Amino acid sequence: MKNPIPLVVIDGGGSGSRLRAVDADGGVLAEATSGPSNLTYGVDKAWRSVSSGLETLSEMTARPVAGARLWCGFAGGRSPQKQAAFRDSDPFGMAEIVIVTDGVASLVGAHAGLPGIVLAVGTGVAAFALRADGTVVSSSAWGYKIGDEGSGGWLGNRAVALLARHLDGRHPEPSSLFNQLRLEVGRDFNAIQLWLADADATRFASLVPLIVTEAEAGDRVARELLAQAVEELAIAVRAVDTGQPIALLGGLARVVASRLPPDLKARVIPAKGNALDGLQIMAAHGWRSEDHLPLEAVM
Amino acid sequence: MKNPIPLVVIDGGGSGSRLRAVDADGGVLAEATSGPSNLTYGVDKAWRSVSSGLETLSEMTARPVAGARLWCGFAGGRSPQKQAAFRDSDPFGMAEIVIVTDGVASLVGAHAGLPGIVLAVGTGVAAFALRADGTVVSSSAWGYKIGDEGSGGWLGNRAVALLARHLDGRHPEPSSLFNQLRLEVGRDFNAIQLWLADADATRFASLVPLIVTEAEAGDRVARELLAQAVEELAIAVRAVDTGQPIALLGGLARVVASRLPPDLKARVIPAKGNALDGLQIMAAHGWRSEDHLPLEAVM
Known part of the structure; x- marks a missing residue:
């Protein structure tokens, strides 16, 4: 059998993972997708998805x-305990396992390793900045x-909370948003409680x-x-x-982009x-810590 | 064995239940406490607590x-489905089982069956009014x-959310509340995430x-x-x-009482x-529905 793959990078999130095999010169050998590997939901679960992707x-x-x-960018990857537990459960015998959060991986990718800001907004949200001195803040x-x-x-939570306030008289103003929400989450107290049970x-x-x-x-209510x-x-x-420049990532990036205050939008x-x-x-570059990236190498 | 107890009333909440055996003339025969019987957490669980209290x-x-x-006042008692399920699982053979929410039971008790308002505030909160026409609104x-x-x-959730905003620079103002909270919930991102996991x-x-x-x-932050x-x-x-007059109930009643706006406080x-x-x-009075209480009988 040939030499092992020199480097595998993994973008591991709550709904799925993407893996890329990289050659010694940085060329892409192959890419694969796999199940979720958010470390918050357990190291064993993450390893199952990662193992399957690695085998592919x-x-x-x-x-x-x-x-x-x-080199892994995991959602929930900021915990030193989870990082250690993931490394300790390595079933393959890797030469090295480095873990950072998926947010920092996106930050470095979005600005090609140069200083910059990322606002990632989808189901959740995070803002990250890679500063000129190499520090990462969030x-x-x-x-x-x-x-x-x-x-x-x-946003969805606030909308349902406002609907509840409307239904019990704490927010008397009518709104077509409330009419639409009622079709989705329920028309009255009991129906909404059922919808909320698994929400x-x-x-x-x-x-x-x-x-x-x-x-x-x-x-008006939806606009506010x-x-x-x-x-x-x-x-x-x-x-x-x-x-620095700002990159918008995530499922809500497009919705947000047009609505940002002018000074941020311009960047x-x-x-x-x-x-x-x-x-x-x-x-x-051998950047192993997400708290400080020695940018001297690239700037 | 003697005649059965004519009436048992039950105040069933999430942390425990109180039961009272009542004679035909309204005299108290006995009182007992038992485990939680919040219908939201399951009818079987509620029946276990209620059965044990009834046996006592x-x-x-x-x-x-x-x-x-x-006659039961249950937390989570507003759902017709849960009410029916509770009645259908009766292991004793009761003459009748009437279920209302604990909030309405408190409302009627606080104003002795006359019109009035209750604000119940503890871990959760509800406002109830019994109107002069017998309708109950909440x-x-x-x-x-x-x-x-x-x-x-x-309140606790908002306090931790503010601490988080303070720690990541979104709320720069210092506060002794933040210092105290950090001792309780954790000093940094990872510690707070651990505290939140089961919160x-x-x-x-x-x-x-x-x-x-x-x-x-x-x-200032705590006051706000x-x-x-x-x-x-x-x-x-x-x-x-x-x-109408307002009765304050629940663990936070005393904290709230002194801080209400003057027009409410006076009542x-x-x-x-x-x-x-x-x-x-x-x-x-034979009031079986919590939506309308025919007050004519008492006014």
């Missing part, structure tokens, strides 16, 4: 993965339970298209909700702001690359 | 409970996931004494949080307002009775 890459390249270097990203202000999960950030985020449609049709979301996102960006640029590209750059 | 009453009075009338009480604005769970409304509500202490010591909570509670009361009276008293009144 091994078949595609006809090369073993044992002995490869692994804001928001605390998760759905206490935060993710301005995200899809937050998580993903279910709340599923209401975002309805909110956007109503806002664009001119509904979107405006509040964008205000929260702007606060998150300003908390890490360095004046929005398309991402130069994705999280896998970012991990390749990190591996090429 | 039977022993205390040396009378059987089979054949008794049962606001808030949608639960922790989308509401319970102003409750203990909501529910009860865990968030456990932070309320700390918030109240800091507010009373003059901390309490002020926002009270504002939400006032909105909930005004949504059902009839101008606060002590509760005349508790939920068991309310259920006795309902049973005595």
